[in-house]
Structures are given as C-alpha cells and as structure tokens.
Amino acid sequence: MPPVLVVQRSRRPPPASPTMGGRKVCIVGSGNWGSAIAKIVGNNAAKLEQFDTTVNMWVFEEEVSGKKLTEIINMQHENVKYLPGHKLPPNVVAVPDLLKASAGADILIFVVPHQFIGKLCEQLKDHVKKETIGVSLIKGVDEGPEGLKLISHVIHEWLGIEMSVLMGANIANEVAEEKFCETTIGCKNLEHGQILKELMQTCNFRITVVPEADTVEICGALKNVVAVGAGFCDGLSFGDNTKAAVIRLGLMEMITFAKLFCKGPVTSATFLESCGIADLITTCYGGRNRRVAEAFARTGKSIEQLEKEMLNGQKLQGPQTAAELNHILKQKNLVEKGKDGLRQAASGLRVQGLLRLHDASDRLRGLSLQRQSLPLLPAPKSPEAA
Ligand SMILES: NC(=O)c1ccc[n+]([C@@H]2O[C@H](COP(=O)([O-])OP(=O)(O)OC[C@H]3O[C@@H](n4cnc5c(N)ncnc54)[C@H](O)[C@@H]3O)[C@@H](O)[C@H]2O)c1
Numbered sequence: 543m544p545p546v547l548v549v550q551r552s553r554r555p556p557p558a559s560p561t562m563g564g565r566k567v568c569i570v571g572s573g574n575w576g577s578a579i580a581k582i583v584g585n586n587a588a589k590l591e592q593f594d595t596t597v598n599m600w601v602f603e604e605e606v607s608g609k610k611l612t613e614i615i616n617m618q619h620e621n622v623k624y625l626p627g628h629k630l631p632p633n634v635v636a637v638p639d640l641l642k643a644s645a646g647a648d649i650l651i652f653v654v655p656h657q658f659i660g661k662l663c664e665q666l667k668d669h670v671k672k673e674t675i676g677v678s679l680i681k682g683v684d685e686g687p688e689g690l691k692l693i694s695h696v697i698h699e700w701l702g703i704e705m706s707v708l709m710g711a712n713i714a715n716e717v718a719e720e721k722f723c724e725t726t727i728g729c730k731n732l733e734h735g736q737i738l739k740e741l742m743q744t745c746n747f748r749i750t751v752v753p754e755a756d757t758v759e760i761c762g763a764l765k766n767v768v769a770v771g772a773g774f775c776d777g778l779s780f781g782d783n784t785k786a787a788v789i790r791l792g793l794m795e796m797i798t799f800a801k802l803f804c805k806g807p808v809t810s811a812t813f814l815e816s817c818g819i820a821d822l823i824t825t826c827y828g829g830r831n832r833r834v835a836e837a838f839a840r841t842g843k844s845i846e847q848l849e850k851e852m853l854n855g856q857k858l859q860g861p862q863t864a865a866e867l868n869h870i871l872k873q874k875n876l877v878e879k880g881k882d883g884l885r886q887a888a889s890g891l892r893v894q895g896l897l898r899l900h901d902a903s904d905r906l907r908g909l910s911l912q913r914q915s916l917p918l919l920p921a922p923k924s925p926e927a928a
Contacts, residue, residue, distance in 0.1 A: 565675075566594040567741065568644045570662060571653035572601040572615070572636065574856055575679060577625035578714040579653060579742070584631035586741055593649075593741060600643035601636045602654075604855075612636040623855060628718040640665050649675045649741065650703070655857035656682030656693050663700035675734045676705040677727070681762040682859050682866075689870045690803045692759050706734050707755055708742065709762035710816035711824040720746045726817035727751045728758030750815055756804045757812040764799060765822045766860035767867060768792030772826035773835025789826050793819065799867070802876070831860035 567587055569580050580599050587593040601612045606623050615621055615636035619629050637643035644650060644666060654662065659680060676697055684691040694705040710725030717723060727742075727749055729735035735751035743749045752758060771792060775785040793813065800808045812818060826832055834848045841848075845861050871877045 564591055564593045564595075565648035565737070566646050567597045567649045567651065568647035569597065569599040569634075569651045569653060570640070570644065571651075571679075572599050572611075572621060573624045573653070573655070574714040575712070575717075576653040577621040577628070577630065578712075578718040579651065579679060580634045581625075581628060581630055581718055582742055582744055582747060583651065584634035586744070588631055588633050590740065592737075595633050597631075597634045598637050598643040598647070599634050600640050601638055602658075603638040610638070612638045625714065625718055641669055644670065647671075647674055649677070649737070651677050651679065652693075652697060653679040656680050656684065656859065657857070657862065659693055659696060660684075660700075663697055667700050670701045670703060672702055674701075674703045675737060676701065676703045677734075677738050678705060678707050678759070679709070681709065681766055682863050683760075683763045683870075685866050685870060689873055690867075692756060692763075694755065694759055704731050704734060705755075706731070706738055707759045707762070708738070708749075709758050709821060711820035712747075712816075713824055713828050717747060720744075722746045722748075724748045724750065724816035724820065726758050726812075726815040728755035728812075728817070729753065730755050752812055752815060754804075754807060754809065754812045756806055757800050757808045758815070758817045760800045760804060761796060761813065761817045761821060763859075763863055764796040764867070765792075765825050766829070766831045766858075767864045768796070768822060769825040769829050769831040770835040770860040770864060773832040773837075774839045776832065777836040777839025785826070789822060792826075793822060796822070830856060831858055834858055835860065 564587075567583060569576055569583065572580065576599070580597065584597050587597050588595050599615075601615065604611050604623070606614060611621070611623060615630065615634075619632055619634075620626065621628075621630065640662060647670070650670065652659065652662075676694075678694045678697060680693045682693055684693060684696050694707050697703070698705045706727055706729035708725055708727050710723065712723055712725050723746070725742075725747060727735050727738055729738070729751060730753065732751065732753070739749045739751055768789060771788045772785050775781075775788050796818075797808070797810070797813060830853060834845065834852055837843070837848050837852065838845060843851075845858065849856075849858050868877070
C-alpha cells in the first residue's frame, strides 16, 4: 500500500507585512454592526498569524449607567448599549481616542453611521499610512458638487488610501448570533479583497469578492430607501403583494440609479450577490428603516422622534439617504424624467394611494408629515423586536 501523505493544515505564513507580527487592524466605529464585526474580526485576528492579535475598536465615548462605554467594553467585553448579550473577544480593545486607536493600523474598517464619516476623516487626515488597506461597511451616500459621492470615495479623498467595501444581507444581531449569512466585498484591488476575506470570513459569514466596488456600495446605500417604502406599505396595511411590488420596483430603481451614477461597469450579476437582492429583501422585512417607516405611517410622529423612541441611540440611514438622493436627482433634473417603466409603475401605485418614494423623501426632508395626511391605522398587536 503506498504511504499516505498526511498534509498538515498549517496556518498560512504571514505575508510581507509592514508591521512585525502581522497586520494591525483598527475598527472605526462600535455601534450595532461595528460591534458584531468586531466579534468576527477579533476571533479571526486571534487565530491567524497574518494579523496582529490586538484589534483596536474606536468607540464614540458616552456614559451608560454612569460609566464610560469604553471601560464597560474593556471590563465586561460586551457593548452593553449597541450589542447587548454578545461577548466580544478580549483581544478587541475599546479606545476612545481616534488617533490612538488607529495609530499604526495596516487595515482600517470604517463602520459608523455615514453622517459622521466626514468629521472622523478630518481628524485622521495625515495620520494614516498611504499603504493602509481601507474597507467601508457604511451604508449611505454623500452629496458632492457633482452630485452623488460614495462614502468610500469620501474616505479615499480624505486619507489617500485604497478602499474596498463590504455590504450584504447582514442584520448585525443575526451575524452576532452566528446565524448563517452571505456578504459581498467589492474591491478594485483583488489582493486587498483576499486579505479582507481572510480577516472577516467565518464558516457562518461567507464572503464573495467581486470587482465592481461602486455597484456593491450603491446597493448598500439605496436599499435603505426602498426599506422606508416597504415600511410605509406595512404601516398603511397594503399587504404582501404591494410590498413585493415596492421591492421589485425599488430594485429596478436601484439598477437604474447605479447605471446613471457609477463611472465603472454595472452588471446585473452584482445585483444577484448578497449586497444586492439579498440585502434588499432582508432590509425590507427585518431592518430598522422598515420598522421606523411603518411607525411613521401609522402614527404621524416625526422620524426624529421615532428614532429617539425606538432606536436607543442607533441611527437611521434610509430617510437621510432618501433626502440626499432626492436632492441629487433634482440637481440633475431627473426627478420628473424618470424612466418610462418606473413612471408607469409609480402612477399605478399612486392609484392605490401609496406615496412615491421621491415624494416621500421630499416630506422626510422637512420631517413634516402631518397626521391628517395619512389614514391612521391601529398599532400592530405585538410590537416587533428591535
Ligand atoms: N446594524 C446593522 O444591522 C447594519 C448592518 C450592515 C450595515 N450597517 C451599517 O453600518 C453603519 C454603522 O451602523 P451601526 O449599526 O454599527 O451603528 P448604530 O446605528 O448601531 O450606532 C450608532 C453609532 O454611532 C455612534 N455615534 C453617535 N454619535 C456620534 C458622533 N457624533 N460621531 C461619531 N459616532 C457617533 C454611536 O456611538 C454608535 O456607535 C451604518 O452605515 C449602517 O447602515 C448596519
């Protein structure tokens, strides 16, 4: 019998890394998603030689029950405010000072609500190595002088580092519970995509790397707007068929928008990845944007008030992104010139009394939708969990 060659699974040798002991990782952000990803990254960094074991997590300092959140995280290894009930690995260290947290980082993971990214980049400017690998998990867009600006582009412009993005059907609490899901990394530099996949993949968090980074990011931003529409549908008790129509039309609008605004290629294959259709579905059924939009339609309270009442410090992305998109489309004179199919579909929905998303975003901009504008419906029998 020929000898059996036993191949020992050895840990991959660290690639030529700028720092001894593997690449140093810093997570910029520590909300619901930031903390869930810290759990994965911390566990992987502790196991894999190509990464430094210590993972710094920048935390926007705040007091929780009279104690500093960073101290609670470092003592209890739990973000009791944004991801309660889940232990973080002890090698994840909460740091309240952004420059200290990111000092010497070879990999920066950006995961804050998009409205805060400009201020953070301003602080980081001139303190980040040019060869640092950046990845944005942020869903949203910014408005630039020429219209739409992707958040990864904003970061790149401030810091001069190459950016990838990670987007997918990834509701943070489910990821933290280690329930199976997929996600998509969009990267222009495939070597970076591979390194990030090693850092973030687990057996329950499966990553596909694709080159169309801008399309991946646009999907992540736009799906939150569709989720607001899906929430209105639920709030107005329009039923599952109508909600499915809103999701389908929303996907068409996402594709149209991506084709109009992405400078690089936009292929339908990317919309079939987790960042596309899967994220859209999960957000329109399970996400906070849908939930708050449902309450908005039912109660007539302002989005700001509902955010305070329902989200315990978490931030909504959909309404602000809708307002930004509406502004960008108006600037380009594209609101009224919608594609034929979309216009027809939108008028069909108007027959049923459903707000068009653009109209809705106009109203959200002023946060002024009055109770009398919408039929008041009874509150749901059992409130959904957050
Ligand atoms: N939560 C999810 O399920 C999920 C999943 C995928 C992507 N995302 C995206 O990840 C990004 C981050 O969301 P999240 O869920 O981690 O955050 P979150 O909404 O749970 O928490 C808000 C965060 O903002 C911080 N913050 C508050 N004021 C601040 C300020 N002035 N400056 C800087 N930070 C401040 C808070 O400390 C907290 O960490 C968003 O773009 C979101 O769309 C979220």
